[in-house]
Amino acid sequence: MLIDDSRPIFVQIAERIENDIVDGALAEESQVPSTNEFAAFYRINPATAAKGVSRLVDEGLLYKKRGIGMFVAAGARAKLLERRREEFFRQYVQPLTREARKLGITSEQLTQMLGRSDSGTQLPEGSVAQ
Amino acid sequence: MTGTATPEVISVRNVSKKYKDSLALDNVDLTLEGGKIYGLLGRNGAGKTTLMSVLTAQGFQTSGEVRVFGHRPYESDRVLGRICFIRESQKYPDDFTPAQAFKAASMFFAGWDQAFADRMVEEFQLPAKRRIKKLSRGQLSAVGVIIGLASRAEITFFDEPYLGLDAVARQIFYDRLVQDFAEHPRTIVLSSHLIDEVANLLEHVILIDKGRILVDEDAESIRGSAVTVVGPAALVGEFTAGRSVLHRETFASLASVTIDARLSARERAEAGELGLELAPVTLQQLIVRKTMAATGTDLSVGERDSDAELEATK
Numbered sequence: 001m002l003i004d005d006s007r008p009i010f011v012q013i014a015e016r017i018e019n020d021i022v023d024g025a026l027a028e029e030s031q032v033p034s035t036n037e038f039a040a041f042y043r044i045n046p047a048t049a050a051k052g053v054s055r056l057v058d059e060g061l062l063y064k065k066r067g068i069g070m071f072v073a074a075g076a077r078a079k080l081l082e083r084r085r086e087e088f089f090r091q092y093v094q095p096l097t098r099e100a101r102k103l104g105i106t107s108e109q110l111t112q113m114l115g116r117s118d119s120g121t122q123l124p125e126g127s128v129a130q
Numbered sequence: 131m132t133g134t135a136t137p138e139v140i141s142v143r144n145v146s147k148k149y150k151d152s153l154a155l156d157n158v159d160l161t162l163e164g165g166k167i168y169g170l171l172g173r174n175g176a177g178k179t180t181l182m183s184v185l186t187a188q189g190f191q192t193s194g195e196v197r198v199f200g201h202r203p204y205e206s207d208r209v210l211g212r213i214c215f216i217r218e219s220q221k222y223p224d225d226f227t228p229a230q231a232f233k234a235a236s237m238f239f240a241g242w243d244q245a246f247a248d249r250m251v252e253e254f255q256l257p258a259k260r261r262i263k264k265l266s267r268g269q270l271s272a273v274g275v276i277i278g279l280a281s282r283a284e285i286t287f288f289d290e291p292y293l294g295l296d297a298v299a300r301q302i303f304y305d306r307l308v309q310d311f312a313e314h315p316r317t318i319v320l321s322s323h324l325i326d327e328v329a330n331l332l333e334h335v336i337l338i339d340k341g342r343i344l345v346d347e348d349a350e351s352i353r354g355s356a357v358t359v360v361g362p363a364a365l366v367g368e369f370t371a372g373r374s375v376l377h378r379e380t381f382a383s384l385a386s387v388t389i390d391a392r393l394s395a396r397e398r399a400e401a402g403e404l405g406l407e408l409a410p411v412t413l414q415q416l417i418v419r420k421t422m423a424a425t426g427t428d429l430s431v432g433e434r435d436s437d438a439e440l441e442a443t444k
Contacts, residue, residue: 005353005411005412006353007353009353010350035312036312043330043331044331045333095399
């Protein structure tokens with residue numbers, strides 16, 4: 001359930017919290033569920049949940065208020081967005097341009113295509129008509 | 131529970147156990163730390179129950195040293211009051227009701243939580259006033275699960291505690307285990323064949339086969355440590371060349387090869403470019419593959435034959 005077998009669970013827990021911070025579900029300075037709550041919800045070992053949370057503490061995205069719990073650090077969202085954009089470049093843009101070069105697509109054509117697919121997200125072009 | 135020191139609670143050194151003509155434990159070395167949920171996995175007859183019996187003074191090793199909380203388990207009553215062993219076919223006095231079994235457990239275990247036991251009786255819909263010998267197999271298992279959890283012993287062994295429990299009851303067990311463990315950290319040793327069901331609950335995995343320890347590893351480091359590569363046989367062969375292969379299957383021109391390796395992002399991308407598919411390997415699959423690889427059962431051809439041989443030699 002929700003947890004997959006390809007990677008360590010603590011990494012997946014950390015990513016889930018990161019996603020919630022990025023899309024605003026967890027606002028900065030708001031409290032994060034406790035590790036025991038994570039464990040119960042995802043049905044995972046509490047130590048594993050704790051490892052995921054402490055990874056984000058180490059990265060300065062969460063901080064601990066003694067006796068109260070974990071909170072989202074100020075600036076966490078900006079930090080994550082920057083990191084995600086860098087990842088986006090490596091994971092998507094680089095392979096995209098590599099493949100485009102292979103197919104002889106000029107950067108102008110590529111930009112045009114991107115524009116087309118951008119408007120396509122509103123109303124998928126062709127997919128309806130065909 | 132983050133970063134709490136976890137001192138060793140059980141140590142097993144060079145322990146062997148001989149029955150008449152077979153070696154149930156073969157030079158076993160193990161260290162168990164406090165505050166963790168261990169999975170003790172292995173086939174029937176692999177030595178799981180023998181190991182747990184030795185650790186709880188219900189059996190004796192032929193050679194080697196066992197220490198529980200630093201003591202020999204059978205020499206110290208104080209040790210026995212701190213450990214709880216729920217056997218697969220736990221026996222209770224004939225005329226006992228579950229309520230009486232709980233009463234007895236409450237006198238033996240200092241940490242017994244009666245309110246918690248009562249809640250679980252409700253959840254499992256257990257007839258607490260009926261005689262135990264009249265209970266169904268599942269209800270009998272529920273009695274064991276309740277005693278194991280409500281006793282809050284410092285070390286609790288569950289030896290396949292789920293026989294006869296339906297899927298709903300097993301989920302209740304897993305949920306109560308996680309919640310109660312989170313609130314009252316202690317050491318749990320869970321022996322189970324339903325590996326997929328318990329995989330996410332385990333912090334550490336011990337795989338035993340023919341009395342020998344095959345795997346003794348952190349569950350998280352096992353996760354993703356193997357991968358199955360699927361695609362055209364030639365390409366799969368090339369990609370997996372020189373790797374430790376756990377399992378190989380071919381079908382027409384396709385091959386599916388499970389390798390004992392964690393792939394880097396680069397290798398994953400490479401596989402993608404070759405048009406190969408990468409499938410995660412569940413803990414259960416990995417345990418099956420490792421056990422078969424160790425037994426030499428997993429010969430890509432004639433796997434069925436060697437399985438049959440194995441059956442025949444039993």
